[in-house]
Amino acid sequence: MNAPHSNAPQMRTAASRVRGLGAARAGTMDFWHQRVTAVAGIVLTIALIVIALSLLGRSHAAVVQILGSPLVAIIMLLFIFNSAYHMWIGMQEIILDYVHADKYKFLSLMANTFYAIAVGLACAFAILKLSFGV
Amino acid sequence: MAELEAGTATAPRRSRPLSPHLQTYRLTLTMLMSIVHRITGSALYFGMLLLAWWLIAAAAGPNAYANFEWFVGSWIGRLVLFGYTWALLHHMLGGIRHLIWDTLHGLEPADREMLTLATVIGSVALTLVVWVIGYLAMGGPR
Numbered sequence: 001m002n003a004p005h006s007n008a009p010q011m012r013t014a015a016s017r018v019r020g021l022g023a024a025r026a027g028t029m030d031f032w033h034q035r036v037t038a039v040a041g042i043v044l045t046i047a048l049i050v051i052a053l054s055l056l057g058r059s060h061a062a063v064v065q066i067l068g069s070p071l072v073a074i075i076m077l078l079f080i081f082n083s084a085y086h087m088w089i090g091m092q093e094i095i096l097d098y099v100h101a102d103k104y105k106f107l108s109l110m111a112n113t114f115y116a117i118a119v120g121l122a123c124a125f126a127i128l129k130l131s132f133g134v
Numbered sequence: 135m136a137e138l139e140a141g142t143a144t145a146p147r148r149s150r151p152l153s154p155h156l157q158t159y160r161l162t163l164t165m166l167m168s169i170v171h172r173i174t175g176s177a178l179y180f181g182m183l184l185l186a187w188w189l190i191a192a193a194a195g196p197n198a199y200a201n202f203e204w205f206v207g208s209w210i211g212r213l214v215l216f217g218y219t220w221a222l223l224h225h226m227l228g229g230i231r232h233l234i235w236d237t238l239h240g241l242e243p244a245d246r247e248m249l250t251l252a253t254v255i256g257s258v259a260l261t262l263v264v265w266v267i268g269y270l271a272m273g274g275p276r
Binding site: 035038039041042045049053054056057060061063064067076080083084087090091094119120122123125126127129130 | 172175176178179182183185186189190192193195196199200219222223226229230232233236264267268271272273
């Protein structure tokens with residue numbers, strides 16, 4: 001048998017060492033998570049539109065009070081995290097479909113991750129600040 | 135000799151299923167809405183910046199919020215917000231259509247075109263309904 005952890009120089013290829021071990025069982029994870037976040041997104045999008053409509057024309061103080069109230073803040077946080085994850089998977093799929101040069105592919109995949117986390121965290125922080133004051 | 139060369143140069147050709155290639159298939163509404171689903175998804179991806187601006191402005195204070203209100207009150211802001219509303223609703227309805235297809239329903243040619251047409255009409259209608267409600271809530275266009 002091959003010994004993947006020995007210090008001896010490896011002659012076997014990476015593919016030959018994993019052949020026969022079976023799938024990593026993560027192949028359809030993005031596909032499935034995109035469906036889960038899509039179903040959640042239907043409910044949360046309708047909720048976001050209702051919240052946005054109810055805030056139209058209101059003063060800053062009223063908007064702060066409503067966005068920071070527990071039920072609205074929780075729905076907004078769910079929308080933010082659900083959307084950030086959904087759009088991260090979606091943009092990754094687009095990049096993998098259209099960007100083939102390794103350098104640009106990995107750079108854009110990284111940028112996608114940074115953007116999704118940054119915009120999600122920024123939105124979530126704003127909601128938390130509205131909720132807890134300061 | 136010619137046969138031998140052909141045999142060694144190229145593997146025997148088998149007819150393979152083709153992806154929706156534009157030179158093979160005429161453009162159908164289903165194909166068009168396939169790419170529109172990606173385009174609206176990408177628009178919403180960057181549209182999250184608008185949501186972030188709104189929430190951060192609200193959290194930052196009255197002056198920052200006034201700047202945001204000024205932007206969404208301008209004609210370009212209204213246009214962006216209208217486009218965002220349509221993209222959001224179209225992507226949602228397109229997503230529902232994809233979830234229906236995931237259950238193996240509505241995949242026959244007539245059914246899938248009908249479903250796709252429903253997402254186009256539905257997204258435009260819903261967008262107009264949301265904006266009418268919005269203007270009514272604000273007491274008429276400003």
